[in-house]
Amino acid sequence: MIRFNNVTLIYPYVQRTIFEDLSFEVPEGEFVLVMGDTGAGKSTLLKLMNGLVPHHTGGIFSGSIMVDGKDTALHKPRDLVDVIAIVGQNPALGFVTDTVEEELVFGMESLGVAPEVMRKRVEDMLDLLALTPLRQRKLSSLSGGEAQRVAIASVLTMNPKILLLDEPTSALDPIAAEEVLATLSRLVHDLGITVVIAEHKLERVLQFVDRVIYVRNEREVAVGFPQEILKDSTLAPPIVHLFRGLAGETSDKEVPLTVRDARRQLGDLAAALSPMQRNQPAIAAEPLLELESVAIHYGAKVALKNVSLAISPGEIVAIMGRNGAGKSTLLSSIAGLRKLERGLVRVCGLDPQILKGKDLIAKIGFVPQEASDLLYAQSVEEELRHSDHDNGVTSGTTSRLLARLLPDIDVHVHPRDLSEGERLCLVLAIVLANNPPLLLLDEPTRGLDYRAKDRLITAIRECRDLKSAVIVASHDVELIAEIATRVVVLADGEIVADGPAGEILTSSPAFAPQVAKVLAPAQWLTVNEVLKSMGKSAP
Amino acid sequence: MVDVRTLHPLAWWSWGISLAIATSRAGNFWLLGGIIFAAIIVTFSRRSDDPWANALSVGIKIACIALLLRMFIAILFSIPEQGKVLFTIPRIKLPEWLAGIFLGGDVTQERLQFVLLESLTIFALVVAIAAASSLANPKQTLRALPGVLHEAGVALIIATTLIPHFVMSVKRIRQARALRGDEERFGFKKTLVPLFEEALERALVLAESMEARGYGHKPKNRNPLVPTLTMFAGLLALLYSIISLVIGNSYQISLILSSTLIIFSLYLGNRNNSRTKYRPQKWGFRETFVLIMGVISIVVAGASFTLLLAVLLFLVALAPMLVTGRERVLT
Numbered sequence: 001m002i003r004f005n006n007v008t009l010i011y012p013y014v015q016r017t018i019f020e021d022l023s024f025e026v027p028e029g030e031f032v033l034v035m036g037d038t039g040a041g042k043s044t045l046l047k048l049m050n051g052l053v054p055h056h057t058g059g060i061f062s063g064s065i066m067v068d069g070k071d072t073a074l075h076k077p078r079d080l081v082d083v084i085a086i087v088g089q090n091p092a093l094g095f096v097t098d099t100v101e102e103e104l105v106f107g108m109e110s111l112g113v114a115p116e117v118m119r120k121r122v123e124d125m126l127d128l129l130a131l132t133p134l135r136q137r138k139l140s141s142l143s144g145g146e147a148q149r150v151a152i153a154s155v156l157t158m159n160p161k162i163l164l165l166d167e168p169t170s171a172l173d174p175i176a177a178e179e180v181l182a183t184l185s186r187l188v189h190d191l192g193i194t195v196v197i198a199e200h201k202l203e204r205v206l207q208f209v210d211r212v213i214y215v216r217n218e219r220e221v222a223v224g225f226p227q228e229i230l231k232d233s234t235l236a237p238p239i240v241h242l243f244r245g246l247a248g249e250t251s252d253k254e255v256p257l258t259v260r261d262a263r264r265q266l267g268d269l270a271a272a273l274s275p276m277q278r279n280q281p282a283i284a285a286e287p288l289l290e291l292e293s294v295a296i297h298y299g300a301k302v303a304l305k306n307v308s309l310a311i312s313p314g315e316i317v318a319i320m321g322r323n324g325a326g327k328s329t330l331l332s333s334i335a336g337l338r339k340l341e342r343g344l345v346r347v348c349g350l351d352p353q354i355l356k357g358k359d360l361i362a363k364i365g366f367v368p369q370e371a372s373d374l375l376y377a378q379s380v381e382e383e384l385r386h387s388d389h390d391n392g393v394t395s396g397t398t399s400r401l402l403a404r405l406l407p408d409i410d411v412h413v414h415p416r417d418l419s420e421g422e423r424l425c426l427v428l429a430i431v432l433a434n435n436p437p438l439l440l441l442d443e444p445t446r447g448l449d450y451r452a453k454d455r456l457i458t459a460i461r462e463c464r465d466l467k468s469a470v471i472v473a474s475h476d477v478e479l480i481a482e483i484a485t486r487v488v489v490l491a492d493g494e495i496v497a498d499g500p501a502g503e504i505l506t507s508s509p510a511f512a513p514q515v516a517k518v519l520a521p522a523q524w525l526t527v528n529e530v531l532k533s534m535g536k537s538a539p
Numbered sequence: 540m541v542d543v544r545t546l547h548p549l550a551w552w553s554w555g556i557s558l559a560i561a562t563s564r565a566g567n568f569w570l571l572g573g574i575i576f577a578a579i580i581v582t583f584s585r586r587s588d589d590p591w592a593n594a595l596s597v598g599i600k601i602a603c604i605a606l607l608l609r610m611f612i613a614i615l616f617s618i619p620e621q622g623k624v625l626f627t628i629p630r631i632k633l634p635e636w637l638a639g640i641f642l643g644g645d646v647t648q649e650r651l652q653f654v655l656l657e658s659l660t661i662f663a664l665v666v667a668i669a670a671a672s673s674l675a676n677p678k679q680t681l682r683a684l685p686g687v688l689h690e691a692g693v694a695l696i697i698a699t700t701l702i703p704h705f706v707m708s709v710k711r712i713r714q715a716r717a718l719r720g721d722e723e724r725f726g727f728k729k730t731l732v733p734l735f736e737e738a739l740e741r742a743l744v745l746a747e748s749m750e751a752r753g754y755g756h757k758p759k760n761r762n763p764l765v766p767t768l769t770m771f772a773g774l775l776a777l778l779y780s781i782i783s784l785v786i787g788n789s790y791q792i793s794l795i796l797s798s799t800l801i802i803f804s805l806y807l808g809n810r811n812n813s814r815t816k817y818r819p820q821k822w823g824f825r826e827t828f829v830l831i832m833g834v835i836s837i838v839v840a841g842a843s844f845t846l847l848l849a850v851l852l853f854l855v856a857l858a859p860m861l862v863t864g865r866e867r868v869l870t
Binding site (some may be wrong): 078081085086094113116158332337358374375 | 678721724741745750755813816
């Protein structure tokens with residue numbers, strides 16, 4: 001269906017080759033996953049497939065790419081819409097109109113599809129993607145998962161044979177992600193569409209895919225069945241790490257990709273494990289952060305109601321909940337960025353709303369969802385200098401911190417040219433420079449690969465060791481399983497659960513990490529915990 | 540997209556424009572009052588809750604300011620004329636080079652009446668147009684226009700949806716400044732640079748998404764040269780007639796020629812256009828009724844005045860309420 005013949009791609013003014021001499025083939029009617037480190041070129045690979053690269057971005061291209069027998073070099077993306085369709089990383093940015101139904105017909109109207117056909121296809125798509133209740137809704141009022149489904153429907157109306165998606169679940173909570181992936185799987189099985197997705201959160205997608213394209217580096221791209229590729233790939237979901245650790249690298253058993261497979265293969269091993277002992281860290285008596293019946297509304301919508309919370313130094317608290325449950329509002333009200341309707345917030349005994357400038361950053365370090373908002377300089381070096389100045393620390397402090405997080409960074413590049421993970425590390429270094437007692441992170445793992453996530457975990461643990469309190473709002477259950485000492489679950493602006501990570505995470509099916517699902521009912525959360533208890537070293 | 544209760548936006552516009560024409564023909568307080576009240580009643584009982592529905596409230600405010608300003612100027616700068624003097628403002632002597640302009644002086648009843656009628660006509664005109672823009676969904680209006688104008692319409696829609704995004708970005712970036720320990724509320728480099736970077740990035744993503752969805756897809760065998768040239772000739776003729784009008788030559792023939800050329804070029808362009816419309820709003824009985832009522836109001840406003848006529852005009856202008864309901868609200 002998609003064939004790459006000796007494809008090479010170079011961007012002008014950039015030292016690095018993006019791809020060199022790539023040849024592979026994707027068969028028809030399969031669910032294909034593109035995996036690889038951040039910056040390995042997954043998005044570029046997808047855009048090459050439908051010709052956005054190089055038609056839209058420029059670049060030096062050689063070789064040929066055939067999709068359904070058409071050469072992408074000879075056809076512009078707009079002329080290939082009935083063959084191949086793409087949904088970008090943030091679908092909300094790609095919406096052209098303002099209601100769901102208009103968005104679905106936008107492409108068909110451009111193509112001049114007959115009105116009766118359009119009408120029929122819209123109804124079909126609304127049914128197929130379960131969007132009927134949303135058809136009159138404004139696009140700006142949709143949740144992340146809904147927006148993703150509308151974006152998929154809006155390209156499917158043009159009847160493509162291939163559907164490309166760039167990180168379709170990275171901004172979604174586990175349930176919404178599951179819904180989107182199940183929908184995609186249905187498209188493959190019922191309509192015979194070839195679906196290609198790029199995704200970091202392998203634990204979410206591997207159970208659905210038929211084939212994997214593993215982008216190791218610019219020269220090496222392996223295509224194969226998931227079991228083959230994951231046998232020895234460095235990128236792997238926790239389930240595979242657990243299998244490798246327990247069964248040994250050389251095991252001739254097949255690598256399990258679903259929780260069910262893993263339970264079958266590792267069942268006896270799990271029984272042999274000694275029961276989990278997790279000692280709660282000693283918590284200082286004096287809380288660092290106190291919230292007392294905090295309430296915030298946005299118009300008629302309740303963002304937070306009656307939230308009370310006390311957090312002590314040394315705790316790492318994870319805030320979980322659906323999209324729109326109030327996680328971001330909670331964090332920004334702790335940082336004093338929101339006016340409270342009722343209640344009060346105290347950080348180190350002070351009201352964060354009256355903290356300004358240097359006093360604020362001395363107490364609270366906040367990494368917002370769009371971490372790059374904090375950056376404004378023209379190079380990393382300049383940014384580090386500003387940071388030392390803003391934080392009032394001796395020059396070189398921030399750059400030493402950054403060197404720990406990112407040992408081999410080129411300080412002369414523009415922050416926008418860094419990968420998402422590198423940018424997050426830079427922001428983290430800036431925020432941590434004067435060692436604030438309270439660190440807030442809003443959805444820090446969006447677009448991060450496992451390696452970048454490991455660095456983030458190390459940084460957060462170091463903070464805890466320095467007796468800071470850390471609050472992380474995230475959908476990423478694997479990250480939370482690794483770091484959190486305590487989990488707070490929000491629903492509709494209220495705290496519905498608050499307790500030790502082990503208890504909360506294992507008790508809810510939506511938020512349980514893979515290891516917990518495999519080894520349930522024992523309260524294991526991470527691969528490391530399991531291996532350590534068996535006296536094995538971490539992978 | 541189509542609801543039984545929403546009227547075709549062009550029907551609302553035909554009603555609004557008819558009332559606007561009627562006001563310029565009315566020239567009488569009673570007739571103008573009838574038009575203004577009818578327009579306001581129809582709008583407030585039939586408009587939706589969408590943001591554009593506020594156009595009338597805004598229009599009335601602007602019209603009030605214009606009316607007061609016009610009256611104030613008329614009283615202050617008087618022109619000596621015959622009539623019943625109501626009151627006198629002390630005259631201020633102006634320098635020699637402003638001869639012919641009088642500040643202060645006698646204010647006559649005739650003059651006041653004339654100015655009031657004139658300002659009320661402008662007031663009614665603004666209200667009629669604002670009423671139509673409150674009632675007609677602007678996006679549906681753009682969709683109802685001929686296909687060649689579609690690209691301009693899409694650009695407008697994108698611009699309107701981007702404004703809220705822009706406001707959000709400014710808020711977020713300001714917050715980010717505070718989080719870096721910046722107390723300055725607005726720094727050029729620190730606010731505008733990230734804002735522009737983000738706007739550019741957003742524009743690129745949007746362009747990519749539109750490209751990937753077939754926007755600008757054109758059948759290859761059509762030649763856009765003929766309609767373009769026709770349009771060009773039409774605009775040239777229009778320019779000629781405007782110049783003729785200004786310098787006082789006869790302009791009628793060139794004006795007719797230019798409008799014919801422009802309409803013909805739109806027709807040609809439309810024939811070349813392969814776009815189709817999804818569930819276009821139908822022009823039905825109700826729309827025709829509203830259009831006819833508009834035309835009748837123009838005719839009635841031009842007839843010689845009686846009080847009965849004013850009542851008739853009010854009722855005719857109010858007639859669209861018979862066939863419409865409240866415009867649908869998007870949720």
